[in-house]
Amino acid sequence: xxxxxxxxxxxxxxxxxxxxxxxxxxxxxxxxxxxxxxxxxxxxxxxxxxxxxxxxxxxxxxxxxxxxxxxxxxxxxxxxxxxxxxxxxxxxxxxxxxxxxxxxxxxxxxxxxxxxxxxxxxxxxxxxxxxxxxxxxxxxxxxxxxxxxxxxxxxxxxxxxxxxxxxxxxxxxxxxxxxxxxxxxxxxxxxxxxxxxxxxxxxxxxxxxxxxxxxxxxxxxxxxxxxxxxxxxxxxxxxxxxxxxxxxxxxxxxxxxxxxxxxxxxxxxxxxxxxxxxxxxxxxxxxxxxxxxx
Numbered sequence: 596x597x598x599x600x601x602x603x604x605x606x607x608x609x610x611x612x613x614x615x616x617x618x619x620x621x622x623x624x625x626x627x628x629x630x631x632x633x634x635x636x637x638x639x640x641x642x643x644x645x646x647x648x649x650x651x652x653x654x655x656x657x658x659x660x661x662x663x664x665x666x667x668x669x670x671x672x673x674x675x676x677x678x679x680x681x682x683x684x685x686x687x688x689x690x691x692x693x694x695x696x697x698x699x700x701x702x703x704x705x706x707x708x709x710x711x712x713x714x715x716x717x718x719x720x721x722x723x724x725x726x727x728x729x730x731x732x733x734x735x736x737x738x739x740x741x742x743x744x745x746x747x748x749x750x751x752x753x754x755x756x757x758x759x760x761x762x763x764x765x766x767x768x769x770x771x772x773x774x775x776x777x778x779x780x781x782x783x784x785x786x787x788x789x790x791x792x793x794x795x796x797x798x799x800x801x802x803x804x805x806x807x808x809x810x811x812x813x814x815x816x817x818x819x820x821x822x823x824x825x826x827x828x829x830x831x832x833x834x835x836x837x838x839x840x841x842x843x844x845x846x847x848x849x850x851x852x853x854x855x856x857x858x859x860x861x862x863x864x865x866x867x868x869x870x871x872x873x874x875x876x877x878x879x880x881x882x883x884x885x886x887x888x889x
Contacts, residue, residue: 602734604851610740610809612847613747617802618824619831619839620754621673621795627771627834628791630691634698635676636799637821638705643669643800644807644816645713651721658723662746662804669800670793676701677792682785702818709814717813743805750801751840754794758836767791823850823863830870832882841881846870 618640625633647665650656656664680701684694724738758764769777770787778784803812806820823846831842849869854862874880 599734600855602736603740604855605848606736606740606744608848608851609844610743610747610805610847611851612827612844613744613751614802614806614820614843615824615827615847616751616840616843617747617798617805618821619828619843620751620798620836622825622828623834623836623839624771624791624795627836628767628788629681631681631698632695632825633792633795634695634821634825635701635705636795636824637817637819638702638709639669639673639676639796639817640799640803640806640820641709641812641814641817642672642705642803644803644812645709646800647804648718648720648807648812651723658742658808659746661723661808662801665804666750666797666801669803670797673796673799674789674793677789681792682789702821706814706818713812713814715814717811717816719811720808723808739809743809747802747805750798754798755836755840757794763790767794819863826867826870830873830880832880835880835882838880838882845881 618636621636621639622633625631625636643665646668647661650664651661680697681694684697689697724742729736729738729741758768766777766782767787767790769780770782770784771791774784777787802820802824803817806816810816824843827842827846828839829842830846831840832838849865850862853865857865
């Protein structure tokens with residue numbers, strides 16, 4: 596393997612890892628706040644990709660604007676699900692397991708609804724970049740992959756900054772860590788839950804635009820990436836925001852390099868095997884490994 600191939604594979608792995616990290620962030624945020632495994636997160640990503648595609652076809656928008664539209668669409672649909680479905684179930688005292696099952700139902704419903712609206716065929720994104728390749732000395736890099744990495748990491752860091760340095764973000768973390776004490780301090784738990792779903796959906800919607808621009812958009816595009824993102828979040832440390840980011844990047848790199856060194860047909864299996872091995876040794880994921888060394 597020459598340097599050109601190594602750089603290309605690394606950037607491709609970072610690009611896929613950024614996408615898994617964004618979706619995994621949503622899983623971790625919702626689990627921390629509500630203990631709900633939101634299995635419709637992949638379909639929220641699909642909606643972001645589809646809405647971004649519509650915007651990109653309708654107007655000559657820059658890639659950042661298309662990404663922003665996907666972020667807003669993902670946040671809106673996730674918030675709508677929380678307000679209409681999950682909140683109603685909680686108010687009626689439905690057991691947590693039944694709410695988790697309801698997220699699976701929402702996943703199937705969104706897939707079928709998307710197929711009715713946009714059809715069953717995969718739809719390619721329009722060309723979003725004028726140049727076809729960037730030259731970095733003797734190496735050639737795809738602008739698509741490079742911008743996916745840059746914007747994906749930027750979204751993750753933006754979320755981290757919001758959670759750490761704003762009153763709203765600190766309130767969300769407090770509500771997730773100790774709901775009773777947070778409520779005594781004046782934090783509205785109902786509003787915090789709704790905002791958590793909106794932010795989780797926004798990250799997934801952005802991931803949908805990034806993934807769709809690399810390949811295509813379709814009604815079932817969120818199923819497998821959603822599962823992989825859940826695995827990546829578990830790999831990093833389920834419920835940990837930093838762990839979801841780290842797990843996504845690591846899983847993306849493993850997937851791409853295993854496809855190159857072993858076989859593209861086994862890349863999914865290699866990632867799952869590695870996940871099981873890591874969890875057998877470090878049950879709390881990679882974040883638990885770093886904490887154990889302190």
